[in-house]
């Protein structure tokens with residue numbers, strides 16, 4: 001596009017008198033372009049698979065091994081935490097926030113706008129930062145974001161006087177030494193120094 005613009009601009013400067021003087025009904029002259037003008041720019045990107053073999057006989061193509069390429073994949077999401085926003089504001093301030101039903105008093109270790117027991121509205125409250133491992137699993141596989149961190153320990157943490165559990169990573173125990181002795185173990189919350197505003201901003205470490 002830029003090249004075409006320059007060509008037209010140069011033409012105009014050579015014939016300033018003709019500007020805007022096309023007679024009514026005149027057919028606009030097609031812009032002449034050589035095929036090179038429409039070529040896509042070459043880039044340095046590509047696969048490391050040089051000299052892709054190609055059989056002389058087209059029948060042999062069916063026996064060809066699959067070509068496997070590497071391609072990066074990235075998407076930026078912009079989304080709102082909406083009613084859960086106070087929970088993330090809490091993490092950024094090194095506080096764990098739960099919710100409590102204003103009617104029946106049911107206590108959730110997670111954000112809830114309304115009570116799942118009675119449907120009434122919930123209020124926020126600050127959770128204790130010490131709890132116990134209710135149950136756990138060792139993840140040897142994970143999604144792309146967490147794959148390089150495997151194996152890691154995911155646990156459901158229980159808090160005194162709170163009716164539901166909180167899912168978080170436990171750091172400081174050896175995933176290769178997983179043991180039922182970990183159940184009931186006291187853990188305390190730690191927060192990332194630089195908040196990412198993600199649930200993983202908080203994790204738990206063994207007490208003592």
Ligand SMILES: [Zn+2]
Pocket residue numbers: 101102103104105106115116117118119120
């Ligand atoms: Zn309730």
